[in-house]
Amino acid sequence: xxxxxxxxxxxxxxxxxxxxxxxxxxxxxxxxxxxxxxxxxxxxxxxxxxxxxxxxxxxxxxxxxxxxxxxxxxxxxxxxxxxxxxxxxxxxxxxxxxxxxxxxxxxxxxxxxxxxxxxxxxxxxxxxxxxxxxxxxxxxxxxxxxxxxxxxxxxxxxxxxxxxxxxxxxxxxxxxxxxxxxxxxxxxxxxxxxxxxxxxxxxxxxxxxxxxxxxxxxxxxxxxxxxxxxxxxxxxxxxxxxxxxxxxxxxxxxxxxxxxxxxxxxxxxxxxxxxxxxxxxxxxxxxxxxxxxxxxxxxxxxxxxxxxxxxxxxxxxxxxxxxxxxxxxxxxxxxxxxxxxxxxxxxxxxxxxxxxxxxxxxxxxxxxxxxxxxxxxxxxxxxxxxxxxxxxxxxxxxxxxxxxxxxxxxxxxxxxxxxxxxxxxxxxxxxxxxxxxxxxxxxxxxxxxxxxxxxxxxxxxxxxxxxxxxxxxxxxxxxxxxxxxxxxxxxxxxxxxxxxxxxxxxxxxxxxxxxxxxxxxxxxxxxxxxxxxxxxxxxxxxxxxxxxxxxxxxxxxxxxxxxxxxxxxxxxxxxxxxxxxx
Amino acid sequence: xxxxxxxxxxxxxxxxxxxxxxxxxxxxxxxxxxxxxxxxxxxxxxxxxxxxxxxxxxxxxxxxxxxxxxxxxxxxxxxxxxxxxxxxxxxxxxxxxxxxxxxxxxxxxxxxxxxxxxxxxxxxxxxxxxxxxxxxxxxxxxxxxxxxxxxxxxxxxxxxxxxxxxxxxxxx
Numbered sequence: 001x002x003x004x005x006x007x008x009x010x011x012x013x014x015x016x017x018x019x020x021x022x023x024x025x026x027x028x029x030x031x032x033x034x035x036x037x038x039x040x041x042x043x044x045x046x047x048x049x050x051x052x053x054x055x056x057x058x059x060x061x062x063x064x065x066x067x068x069x070x071x072x073x074x075x076x077x078x079x080x081x082x083x084x085x086x087x088x089x090x091x092x093x094x095x096x097x098x099x100x101x102x103x104x105x106x107x108x109x110x111x112x113x114x115x116x117x118x119x120x121x122x123x124x125x126x127x128x129x130x131x132x133x134x135x136x137x138x139x140x141x142x143x144x145x146x147x148x149x150x151x152x153x154x155x156x157x158x159x160x161x162x163x164x165x166x167x168x169x170x171x172x173x174x175x176x177x178x179x180x181x182x183x184x185x186x187x188x189x190x191x192x193x194x195x196x197x198x199x200x201x202x203x204x205x206x207x208x209x210x211x212x213x214x215x216x217x218x219x220x221x222x223x224x225x226x227x228x229x230x231x232x233x234x235x236x237x238x239x240x241x242x243x244x245x246x247x248x249x250x251x252x253x254x255x256x257x258x259x260x261x262x263x264x265x266x267x268x269x270x271x272x273x274x275x276x277x278x279x280x281x282x283x284x285x286x287x288x289x290x291x292x293x294x295x296x297x298x299x300x301x302x303x304x305x306x307x308x309x310x311x312x313x314x315x316x317x318x319x320x321x322x323x324x325x326x327x328x329x330x331x332x333x334x335x336x337x338x339x340x341x342x343x344x345x346x347x348x349x350x351x352x353x354x355x356x357x358x359x360x361x362x363x364x365x366x367x368x369x370x371x372x373x374x375x376x377x378x379x380x381x382x383x384x385x386x387x388x389x390x391x392x393x394x395x396x397x398x399x400x401x402x403x404x405x406x407x408x409x410x411x412x413x414x415x416x417x418x419x420x421x422x423x424x425x426x427x428x429x430x431x432x433x434x435x436x437x438x439x440x441x442x443x444x445x446x447x448x449x450x451x452x453x454x455x456x457x458x459x460x461x462x463x464x465x466x467x468x469x470x471x472x473x474x475x476x477x478x479x480x481x482x483x484x485x486x487x488x489x490x491x492x493x494x495x496x497x498x499x500x501x502x503x504x505x506x507x508x509x510x511x512x513x514x515x516x517x518x519x520x521x522x523x524x525x526x527x528x529x530x531x532x533x534x535x536x537x538x539x540x541x542x543x544x545x546x547x548x549x550x551x552x553x554x555x556x557x558x559x560x561x562x563x564x565x566x567x568x569x570x571x572x573x574x575x576x577x578x579x580x581x582x
Numbered sequence: 583x584x585x586x587x588x589x590x591x592x593x594x595x596x597x598x599x600x601x602x603x604x605x606x607x608x609x610x611x612x613x614x615x616x617x618x619x620x621x622x623x624x625x626x627x628x629x630x631x632x633x634x635x636x637x638x639x640x641x642x643x644x645x646x647x648x649x650x651x652x653x654x655x656x657x658x659x660x661x662x663x664x665x666x667x668x669x670x671x672x673x674x675x676x677x678x679x680x681x682x683x684x685x686x687x688x689x690x691x692x693x694x695x696x697x698x699x700x701x702x703x704x705x706x707x708x709x710x711x712x713x714x715x716x717x718x719x720x721x722x723x724x725x726x727x728x729x730x731x732x733x734x735x736x737x738x739x740x741x742x743x744x745x746x747x748x749x750x751x752x753x754x
Contacts, residue, residue, distance in 0.1 A: 009714075009715060009716050009733065010716045010718055010719055010735070012733060013716050013719050013722065013733035013734070013735040014719065014735060045716075045717075045718030045719065046718055048719075183713075183715065184712070184713075185713075186673070186674035186675050186676075186712045186713035187674050187675035187676050187713065187717055188713075188715075188717075189713075189715040189716070189717055192715040224621070224658050225670075225711065225712075225713070225714060225715065226715060227731060262617075262618070263617075263618070263621060264656075265617050265620075265621065265656035265657070265658040265659065266656050266657035266658040266711075266712070267655065267656050267657065268712065279617065280614060281613070281614040282613070282614040282615055282616035282617050282618075282652070283616075283652065284651055284652055284655040285655065285656070300613075300614075341717055342718075343675075343676035343717035343718055343720060344675070344676050344679045344680070344717075344720075345679060345680070349676075349717065349718035350718050381675060384675065415675065415717075417675045417676055417679060417717075419679060423679055428679075431675070431678050432675075435712070439712075441655075572739070
């Protein structure tokens with residue numbers, strides 16, 4: 001018997017380490033011969049900490065929300081008594097969260113111990129590498145990837161085989177394979193999950209890609225904000241080296257390949273290939289003009305190929321199962337599966353991997369179980385700061401590159417932030433512009449100054465000072481920034497504004513002309529009043545920082561609108577739901 | 583970074599970079615290592631002082647202006663000292679939608695500091711960060727100290743304040 005505690009970043013944040021320690025303590029106290037192991041994120045982040053108990057026949061019982069105080073029950077009932085501790089077990093409904101998915105990238109996440117290479121090998125790990133280096137030619141590998149239809153999972157959706165082929169065709173012996181693990185989209189965490197939960201599938205993908213393009217060295221550029229991912233990668237690389245799966249003469253062939261990690265230092269623009277390369281070289285991460293493309297002149301001016309974590313994690317599966325099997329999932333243009341990070345106002349947030357082409361509705365309602373507190377669904381933001389908001393009316397849109405692009409959003413790296421009626425769309429646009437304004441590297445005028453100007457207009461609108469003509473000005477600026485920027489950051493930065501204007505123009509107009517925030521979220525546009533539920537407890541008037549609330553004890557209170565600064569303290573304080581925001 | 587010897591009587595202000603020396607030995611002459619060197623220096627001293635930048639310049643031959651340029655480009659690098667505990671408040675999209683601004687307000691109320699500032703007692707520094715990648719637990723913050731990184735998820739104003747006051751009590 002074995003106890004496995006999920007310890008991805010979200011598990012740890014939910015207290016998984018304490019839970020694991022409690023299991024270890026109790027198992028030791030009771031003198032049981034049961035090991036406590038760890039695994040990565042299974043994807044049901046809303047149920048963390050998750051504990052799996054495997055019986056001797058490999059049967060699995062999954063327990064959810066296991067805080068340390070719940071451990072005793074599982075130890076007594078299950079580990080000692082041999083019966084399932086039913087109260088803690090995952091519900092049938094929650095089980096469907098995973099059953100409705102198709103898992104290729106996440107095939108091992110949450111199942112194997114990422115810090116033990118033997119568990120990865122036991123699932124057929126490194127078989128694909130063996131097959132490639134001992135029995136395939138680089139062209140055959142590229143052909144297999146071409147058949148699979150795999151496209152870059154980092155944002156642009158460029159065919160992977162094409163990039164590998166271009167890098168292979170570039171002359172020169174010294175070439176580099178680079179992994180972009182600088183998951184910069186605020187709201188996406190699938191790469192982190194793969195790095196933490198199944199680092200070997202990335203390593204294997206890079207070896208295979210390196211073999212195909214003729215590189216002997218790989219670099220993984222990881223965000224510094226992901227310390228656990230870096231830690232697990234280091235362990236995985238050391239173990240692979242020890243087993244001769246990384247380093248010189250893999251599987252006794254002439255092919256050698258080694259990897260190193262380079263920690264990023266926090267710059268969204270480094271998701272752009274040429275900026276990433278500049279950063280790898282120790283410079284400011286500023287993009288340069290293409291061509292020459294990295295496939296011709298990249299890292300240290302040598303042919304370089306860059307793919308993202310999720311793209312690489314697909315590769316071993318494709319080699320083992322064949323490109324056609326991968327292509328069987330998805331749509332003719334968007335083949336395979338895609339991992340989405342479901343977050344925001346969603347009931348069951350987490351990582352979901354589904355075939356491309358599944359309608360948005362099936363992801364949000366079928367898997368994510370709909371909106372928190374059953375507030376009406378308003379929009380879903382896809383593609384992060386480069387993407388856009390897709391309104392509720394387009395909820396039947398199939399999730400693939402082409403159809404999502406048509407809405408004005410992009411698939412991007414797969415962040416799906418769900419929003420309900422309490423989310424202000426103008427504020428969302430402001431939020432993203434604030435982000436891109438800070439992250440603009442400053443090279444192109446339109447991006448550097450234009451995003452700042454757009455942000456100023458959006459701040460003006462959300463603070464109730466919007467003017468007639470602001471929407472048109474935003475649209476004009478947006479088109480100029482798109483045209484006048486060299487890299488993807490500037491070219492896509494206006495998308496969140498353009499899509500929200502396209503689908504939620506009425507909200508912009510409400511802010512500007514009626515000085516109202518439809519979602520009741522922009523504080524300067526709110527009016528707080530007190531309704532008949534007020535009991536006269538005086539709590540709000542005592543909390544009010546500007547003494548705007550007047551009234552006698554046990555009598556109805558009033559807010560003086562001339563004094564009120566709309567801080568919302570009264571609403572937070574009131575125990576009788578007597579404060580109304582409008 | 584001035585003389586670390588607490589018994590020192592000399593009042594010397596000569597910067598002491600002995601801890602950084604092994605890092606320089608390993609990376610100073612490897613091209614493209616500037617970011618790595620800056621990260622290690624920040625790990626050791628908590629921030630990048632002008633003295634440290636000058637020292638790195640001497641060792642690597644890279645001009646101080648360029649090092650400064652790189653250090654100010656990336657959000658990870660700090661040019662000022664930070665408190666014992668670094669609060670990294672996630673401002674990612676999911677956290678924003680779920681009320682990260684409210685949590686920032688709570689932290690500011692509790693500690694009387696804004697983004698980028700340090701409390702007077704030198705215990706806490708507040709830094710807003712782009713995304714911690716724990717989006718399903720939004721809103722989230724991570725509190726880093728020399729000995730641990732603790733992540734707090736599903737925050738409310740009260741739970742954020744509680745986490746801070748617990749650390750305060752522990753340190754008192």
